[in-house]
Amino acid sequence: MRSSRTTALAMAGVLSLGLLAACSSNDDSSDSPSGASGKVTIKVAGLLPTADDAAKQQLADRVASFEEKYPDITIETEDYDWKASTFTAQLAGGTLPNVFEIPLTDGKTLIENSQLADIDSYVKALPYGDQFNEKLIANGTGEDGKIYAVPAKSIYAVALHYNRNLFTQAGLDPDKPPTTWDQVREDAKKIHDATGVAGYAMMALDNAGGWQLAAGANSRGGVIETFDGENYTATLDDKAVKEHLQWLHDLKWEDGSLLDRTDLGWGDINTEFAAGNLAMYTSGSDVYNSLVESNGVNSDWGYGLTAIPTSGEGGALTGGTMAAVTKDSTDAQKDAAVKWIDWWYLSKLQDKDQAVADAQSRVAANPPQAVGTPVLPIFSQANYEQSQEWITQYINVPLADMKGYTDVMFTQNLVPEASASVQDLYAQLFPVVQAVISDEGADIDQLLEDANAAGQSAIDSAK
């Protein structure tokens, strides 16, 4: 009896100690950051959770060749899908991988918040460390002049993606995609009338809806924020924003050609497009990569890409993805992290062997992953064209069906995203998009006036 009571007491005590131990800080990614063995382990952002097996195998192959080159570094990949909701939670909870991706436009805010590691010396030690496109690297540079994040991939201009087969079925020429918003509306109606499929769709879920409304406004010569050198001012009630909303309203309520969905985010609209449920939508010019990686699209699918229609002073909204390192990473981890950023994202743009190795592994995947999707240059146009030339024989994207975009990608007017509190501005805009899609009598002026007041308030409170 005595012994069983003692045992129970001991178990309770051990349980308590276990609880305390479990709740103590433990970063398992730094269990051997730079120990006597010199070995270091880092976690890195991998592919989208929806990536297919071929894409995962391609990543695994690149990890294996990296670890072969750097035997002291162990790479652990994690599925990664940047979303405002999960990202902030992961950032606050300290559960981001050592190397993670962020939208170009959030770099400045995260640097000001002291939420990114200083990787300046490691980046500048790279052979091409001083060759980044200045406008792009500025997004990852702090006021102290140090680099905290580097442009890594998917530097895009928002473009118009379309289903060539639906164009053909509606009697339209898929080689002559629309070049004005009026033509987009006409074609959308023709496609809807002929096939019953929605001619156009708009992201409206969460900040993606605001992002695409801003892209529409930019293409019509408007902006959602101005800067007078001292203060940022929200201009969500800009004339161009109203025009684009009215255009969406007319598609939905006059033509019936707009997809009746207010819950489409970035990934959802790709899924609907790949499923043949819509003919046209706007998104980053690099979306084809994801359509192949996650939605089973291939070069025979009937995909078409053209420039976003512009008018007046309008241009294509640009953006992209930067790679950053968690602030709590050790020096050894930062060093390994930048080596990985070089290996996975950048070396293929600078080194022919790396470019070919990357392209070969993408083509060898089953089904093959996209090679040669048009994106904007991280370094320079000459560098981009050189890197494309290295892999010419491996390019498997339907470039002929992307001419509407590639013909103008270096000449079209490009518009950067808003600088201050841009996610807050998008958060104010997407409910307005939803209102226009879901309510025929939506008062666009009033909705934008309210959104603008809230947007300005967000800018002011962020100071």
Next chain:
Amino acid sequence: MTTDDVVLADRPRGDATASPTRGTPRGTPATWARRGGLTALVFGLPILLVFGIFSWWPIVSAVVMSFQKTNMTDAAVWVGWDNFAAIFTDPLLPKVIRNTAWFALLALVFGYPVPLVGAVLMSELRRRKGLYSVLAYLPVVVPPVVAVLLWKFFYDPRPQGVFNTILGWVGLGPYSWLNDQAMAMPSLVLEATWAAAGGTVIIYLAALITVPPELYDAAEVDGASVWRKVWHVTMPHLRGVLLITLILQVIGTAQVFLEPFLFTNGGPNHATLTVMLWVYQLAFTSIGNHFGEATALSLLLALFLAVLSLAYFHLTRSWSES
């Protein structure tokens, strides 16, 4: 004598004025340990730690954070009542409260009578009662996320959507369901009712078993119709359970999060943005870091729910004493 008296006559009466337990005599620490105090402490320690770490500490942290501005990386800054002021002056607050109240009201209108009617009908069944109980309870077993995704599929706004197809057979629709500001909230409540009704049906069925069958026999002899039996015999016996489930439902619906989060994320145009979802969005969907405002709003909701909970405790205690 009322039917209540028949049921309650044999129950032991609670005594609210029972004498308090005798105080522990004071002694030295050694005496305390010898009398089992140390053993009790060691046995109690795991649960105290669990509660402390996972319940009390987050609550205290939330209270502290509601008076701070923090991005979880830099040192937090004390901002006094600013977070509460920001919540009270936010134009979304009235809409969010209205939406939550609307959900609660619809949930009462749909979700309150449906399980009751179901339970009464099932209690009248002579055969296959178990089968119907299982069928009624099945939705509760379905994981909530799966259920919502399933219903999202049903709510496809295209004419070939499941519900639109069914309604099309009788010449109705197609409807936009979740993509219509007016229909979105009722659509959410419909699914929530389907998902939760099974649990309430079981509670009502258990309560119905306590109704003495001789009362129904007596009513039948007196020539009472089914409706009069339900109204005059069944309902009085369910009064206590009905009131408790009512308060629990109001407390539950005030915290509704899952359905608006998974179905619409508060849209379209904030038509389904509820208090809890707003808390979540404030905290996690902006890198502007509104953790302070989110915790301030949480505290306000907690205060409101505390009032409801007090009412619940008061009512349940007074009923158990009556």
